[in-house]
Amino acid sequence: xxxxxxxxxxxxxxxxxxxxxxxxxxxxxxxxxxxxxxxxxxxxxxxxxxxxxxxxxxxxxxxxxxxxxxxxxxxxxxxxxxxxxxxxxxxxxxxxxxxxxxxxxxxxxxxxxxxxxxxxxxxxxxxxxxxxxxxxxxxxxxxxxxxxxxxxxxxxxxxxxxxxxxxxxxxxxxxxxxxxxxxxxxxxxxxxxxxxxxxxxxxxxxxxxxxxxxxxxxxxxxxxxxxxxxxxxxxxxxxxxxxxxxxxxxxxxxxxxxxxxxxxxxxxxxxxxxxxxxxx
Numbered sequence: 714x715x716x717x718x719x720x721x722x723x724x725x726x727x728x729x730x731x732x733x734x735x736x737x738x739x740x741x742x743x744x745x746x747x748x749x750x751x752x753x754x755x756x757x758x759x760x761x762x763x764x765x766x767x768x769x770x771x772x773x774x775x776x777x778x779x780x781x782x783x784x785x786x787x788x789x790x791x792x793x794x795x796x797x798x799x800x801x802x803x804x805x806x807x808x809x810x811x812x813x814x815x816x817x818x819x820x821x822x823x824x825x826x827x828x829x830x831x832x833x834x835x836x837x838x839x840x841x842x843x844x845x846x847x848x849x850x851x852x853x854x855x856x857x858x859x860x861x862x863x864x865x866x867x868x869x870x871x872x873x874x875x876x877x878x879x880x881x882x883x884x885x886x887x888x889x890x891x892x893x894x895x896x897x898x899x900x901x902x903x904x905x906x907x908x909x910x911x912x913x914x915x916x917x918x919x920x921x922x923x924x925x926x927x928x929x930x931x932x933x934x935x936x937x938x939x940x941x942x943x944x945x946x947x948x949x950x951x952x953x954x955x956x957x958x959x960x961x962x963x964x965x966x967x968x969x970x971x972x973x974x975x976x977x978x979x980x981x982x983x984x985x986x987x988x989x990x991x992x993x
Contacts, residue, residue, distance in 0.1 A: 890930070
């Protein structure tokens with residue numbers, strides 16, 4: 714079977730659209746917008762029908778790493794050491810173990826220790842990439858609720874810092890860093906956060922993705938990039954409402970069908986999986 718799609722830890726830790734009492738969400742988050750763009754039917758199953766889409770092991774590792782870094786940056790600069798991070802990790806890990814999604818994995822004790830170690834290695838990798846005691850943090854895990862064009866938008870920004878007098882919005886990633894030709898696509902989400910911050914009167918100068926253990930990629934934030942981000946999510950919002958109006962959510966079949974939790978509810982997805990990988 715092919716390699717699974719990149720894990721988006723924001724699926725686990727960031728704000729998701731809360732359904733209206735009578736059905737669909739009343740706003741978009743980056744992860745819900747991405748889900749709709751990938752496959753409208755999967756979006757319907759998750760956000761309209763409210764069927765469970767539990768995070769997997771890698772996403773839970775991402776949650777662990779995000780929590781450790783969140784708490785690390787709550788400390789004063791001199792206290793942001795790897796020893797402090799190790800202490801925080803010991804405090805945070807029980808939150809992961811007690812999460813229902815983790816329990817649903819039914820991992821044995823030895824496997825659980827490997828999962829925890831995999832998460833900790835990413836934290837160690839972070840310390841090899843930058844000096845947290847030198848980061849001038851403005852916000853961490855900042856929840857944003859704003860209007861982007863005609864789109865009610867909600868998201869959570871991992872970190873906003875000040876660098877040489879300029880604002881930088883940073884998003885942590887625990888998955889594989891992209892090939893250079895895909896960097897612009899991956900930066901789209903953090904440019905969306907930049908647009909949201911701009912709408913609140915605090916435009917960043919730089920949008921940055923920090924792939925732990927690999928490298929960081931970044932781009933300038935300009936009026937053009939903000940317009941592009943707002944235009945993109947506005948188009949998605951229009952498509953969401955059009956689909957809701959007619960009650961039709963087309964599937965988008967492809968290799969990702971093999972990783973969809975709703976494949977048993979989607980005939981087209983089942984056919985695609987069997988075509989690619991043979992009968993189950």
